[in-house]
Amino acid sequence: MGSKNKLKRFKENETFTNVFQPTRDELVNSNFNLKGNWQKAVFKNNNPLVLELGCGKGEYSVALAQKYPNKNFIGIDIKGARFWRGAKTAIEDEIENVAFLRTQIELIDYAFAENEVDEIWITFPDPQIKYKRTKHRMTNATFLKRYKTILKPEGVVNLKTDSEFMHGYTLGLLHGAGHEVLYANHNVYKQEGSPEEVTSIQTYYESQYLEQNKPITYIRFKIKG
Numbered sequence: 351m352g353s354k355n356k357l358k359r360f361k362e363n364e365t366f367t368n369v370f371q372p373t374r375d376e377l378v379n380s381n382f383n384l385k386g387n388w389q390k391a392v393f394k395n396n397n398p399l400v401l402e403l404g405c406g407k408g409e410y411s412v413a414l415a416q417k418y419p420n421k422n423f424i425g426i427d428i429k430g431a432r433f434w435r436g437a438k439t440a441i442e443d444e445i446e447n448v449a450f451l452r453t454q455i456e457l458i459d460y461a462f463a464e465n466e467v468d469e470i471w472i473t474f475p476d477p478q479i480k481y482k483r484t485k486h487r488m489t490n491a492t493f494l495k496r497y498k499t500i501l502k503p504e505g506v507v508n509l510k511t512d513s514e515f516m517h518g519y520t521l522g523l524l525h526g527a528g529h530e531v532l533y534a535n536h537n538v539y540k541q542e543g544s545p546e547e548v549t550s551i552q553t554y555y556e557s558q559y560l561e562q563n564k565p566i567t568y569i570r571f572k573i574k575g
């Protein structure tokens with residue numbers, strides 16, 4: 351995407367009522383005004399709150415919001431020019447139970463209060479295969495701890511990925527630490543039993559992997575207290 355197009359999207363994001371872009375300082379040093387208040391202040395209801403981490407263009411957030419009008423969804427990504435697509439679609443199609451937050455996932459526990467979140471989706475995260483990149487892997491122990499803080503006690507995490515490495519790494523880590531694996535599937539379109547929303551919604555990255563005939567994997571789990 352050209353830089354002119356990106357600038358246009360950044361400008362448009364600023365006008366969207368469903369886009370929130372706190373600065374790092376606002377999150378870390380001041381008590382972010384939406385922390386603990388997302389349902390009331392943004393969605394004007396008390397419905398369950400679901401996050402999509404690394405949402406890219408926001409396909410999952412938008413499609414799940416359409417499918418589940420009685421839940422609220424927030425797509426989170428550091429790249430505003432990507433989720434501009436999802437935010438624009440939501441405005442054009444008047445989908446009011448989805449919003450987008452531009453921040454680093456590392457700061458997630460500054461953006462959401464303890465027990466504020468019901469469910470998390472992690473869709474096609476960068477697998478960060480090199481050992482040196484372990485700390486950036488979105489299912490490592492440090493990230494799981496952050497997710498546990500903001501999730502309700504019964505909250506669940508969904509991981510959908512094309513990366514066999516990420517799938518195996520995450521399963522190993524979950525078993526090793528005694529977290530509860532509720533469901534795992536190493537090829538969701540071939541091996542039966544995946545929840546419907548796993549096979550009925552495809553993200554931008556997923557459609558590229560499917561063209562290359564890559565198996566898509568899925569894990570649903572609870573993080574122990």
Ligand SMILES: C[S@@+](CC[C@H](N)C(=O)[O-])C[C@H]1O[C@@H](n2cnc3c(N)ncnc32)[C@H](O)[C@@H]1O
Nearest residue numbers: 404405406427428429454455473474553554555
């Ligand atoms: C491989 S893409 C997948 C995007 C989308 N989920 C999909 O399947 O099409 C990974 C996304 O995660 C975002 N991302 C990676 N690390 C991040 C971080 N630490 N904080 C926020 N976003 C991050 C990237 O900007 C990118 O949009």
